[in-house]
Amino acid sequence: MERNVRYPIEAFGLAMVLFSTGMKEAMLAGVAVVFGHVLMNVLADNTGKSMKLVCAAVSGILTAVAIVLFGLFAGVEMTIWQKAAAVVIGILIVKHGMDAEGEADFNDILLADALSYGAMVLVAIIREYIASGTVFTMMLKKNTLMSGELGRAMIALAVGGIALGLVNRILDSGCAKDAALWVCIPVIILEAPYVAEKTVSVIVGMILVLAVYLASRTLLKFSDNKEEMEGVPVEMVLLGLIYLVAAIV
Secondary structure, eight states, X not given: OOOOOOSOHHHHHHHHHHTOSSHHHHHHHHHHHHHHHXXXXXXXXXXXXXXXXXXXXXXXHHHHHHHHHHXXXXXXXXXXXXXXXXXXXXXXXXXXXXXXXXOOOHHHHHHHHHHHHHHHHXXXXXXXXXHHSEETTEEOOOOTTOOTTTTTHXXXXXXXXXXXXXXXXXXXOOOXXXXXXXXXXXXXXXXXXXXXXXXXXXXXXXXXXXHHHHHHHHHHTTSOOOGGGTTHHHHHHHHHHHHHHHHHO
């Protein structure tokens, strides 16, 4: 059963994975997503339903631009794949705007965005610490469990999925049907499950991971998941486990 989608969960989910290698990067990308979501609702609140697509499109474009500009001004080096991810996140803001129904409640919007933003920063802290023993470039205590490989997408997917599940629980929010595809497929394309020397190997790896993910997600339909973990959260955790196996193999 689908419940009311209270915030752009796909946009936050994708940002959690592709913009959480460092705390600064996550904070800036998170601000851009929050900005786009709030702007969309402000515009929609001051225009008629006939302008719904325009409001969503303007917000999506400005969200993508904000992610790139914030990184540029803050001195965060962005790869071409992250710039492509910024465009996808903008598209997901537009999708959320078109899916949203009813009048905006700004108390709910700000609470949802604040919780999602906090979850994104938490994912970045865990990911950065596990990868290098630092948080916001400050060196903390190292241990033998730390690994740059663990700092890749697998940890962000798993922790991000659990974090969004908790956000959904607090907000009593849900996910649109097949919402996870909007998160997981761009992650598979833009964040290779492992670093390969040859382009052919990368493409083969993407195809294999995509095939395993699509095959595995059909089994989730028959599993007894908590409502707040359905859709994006549980499938993010699933993809994280697939990435972990791919890294080991």
